[in-house]
Amino acid sequence: MYHAQPLPRQVDVAALLHRENAVSAYDICLRFEEFVSTEQDTERIISARILGYLLLHPSSHGSLSEIVKEIHSCSEDYDALHNLGQAFLNYFIRAFRKYQGRTPFTSDHLSRPSFDQQRLLPKASIKEAPKNHSTAKAQALLRDGYRCAVTGAYDTLAQDMLNDELADPQVWLVDTECAHIVPESTYFNVNTDNSQEASSKKDYVASVLTVLSRFGYDVDKLNGPKVHSLYNVMTLEHNVHNRFDRLQLWLEETMEQDMANCYRVTAVRSGFTPMMRERVMFTTPDPERLPLPSPQLLALHAACAKVANLSGAADYLDKLDRELETTDVLACDGGAAEVLNHAIASLAGRGINAGA
Known part of the structure; x- marks a missing residue:
């Protein structure tokens, strides 16, 4: 049941959304998914589905209102919607999901x-x-x-x-x-040193908490x-x-x-x-x-897990984990950019020190 799948059509889910503005936000997600599906752009398809499934599986009424507001703020700007979906991927799904690679997470x-x-x-x-x-x-x-x-x-x-x-x-x-x-x-409280690594960790944690x-x-x-x-x-x-x-x-x-x-x-x-x-x-x-x-x-x-699996984000991150684990040298022609970005994002969310 909880495997990657396209967003259900609006007529099938209207009863779940309750509020008119939530239905209109979901319609935006459907149009976004339909548009990027024709381009076979995996990242953008996942972004569209993350946003749609966040509406269908909110953790609370407050989270539903927040998602609705964020989607409407993007209107029909698909670049903005993609960035919003990626933000939830990086600062919600990644924050809850354990990195599985050759280096233990913790x-x-x-x-x-x-x-x-x-x-x-x-x-x-x-x-x-x-x-x-x-x-x-x-x-x-x-x-x-x-x-x-x-x-x-x-x-x-x-x-x-x-x-x-x-x-x-x-x-x-x-x-x-x-x-x-x-x-x-x-x-975990981030170390107070001024290194670039510590700064990136602080930024990551701040985004997750936001x-x-x-x-x-x-x-x-x-x-x-x-x-x-x-x-x-x-x-x-x-x-x-x-x-x-x-x-x-x-x-x-x-x-x-x-x-x-x-x-x-x-x-x-x-x-x-x-x-x-x-x-x-x-x-x-x-x-x-x-x-x-x-x-x-x-x-x-639970909301994070359902959205991650239904949207395909979980499978996508698992695939990048496997590629990162088996990759010793990244290609210089840009072909490994996706794996490199995944490695950087994974490192940003781990190794944060809170003391004893």
Whole structure:
């Protein structure tokens, strides 16, 4: 269902858009897509579809209003619309999507030895919100019952708690990781040096935060160390975590009565883990000190994943990742410009340092 495909015709989606100005904005996207399709311009086709699918899958009413306003500001200027679509590709989709190349995106996804040597974190020891990765992982494990939220598998640190349950073949032990809904790199404070690299990172982060704030999210809630707050993290098994970060898996709130904090697990492809559950219900033993993952942030991630896959942006970036990984020397005739631009954009959004 969530594979690259043309925008649905307006008659099929009018009921989803509700507002007249949203329908007219969608009509602009349809005409833009039709025009660039005749030129077989992949980048512009993706731009048109990103804008259209952002209208069909907004993360909130506020984000829908913002997209409508931005599209109408471009009118029928297809160059301006292309630039707008590329901005959302670079500062929304790239910001949520983990770069997959020969250089690891970040070491933070790996289990931290300092935490692995700890025993189970006493609930009474929780005095403040986590301010670093390892503390966030410890508190998220406690809140999530030492289990992967999506598969239900237990973390290996919980084996002392299980006792007789380990004899049950349905009980799995895995290495879990602390998964950030909004990636840490998006909110990390940039070094204050004046190098060109630091300057480009500052510009990139500023652009990402501008997009998210226009979508109606208070970016200050996760600035700096607050990115490790429990409403931005959950416990996931390694393979599930990787697919969540790659926008291949997301959680959609069911909105069913008497089913608060219940989410439907959606994946681009099934079969990557035999234990993936259809639904996830988050609970906490202490709502005040161990808050649940934010529905707003999960909705933001889900919207990004759906738009990335439906528009073809995810496949496009995957293709560039593969080309970059296998390319040792870029051609000097301009034929590798697309891969080079991808490399520069990928570097701009990673390696940002927030300190401990």
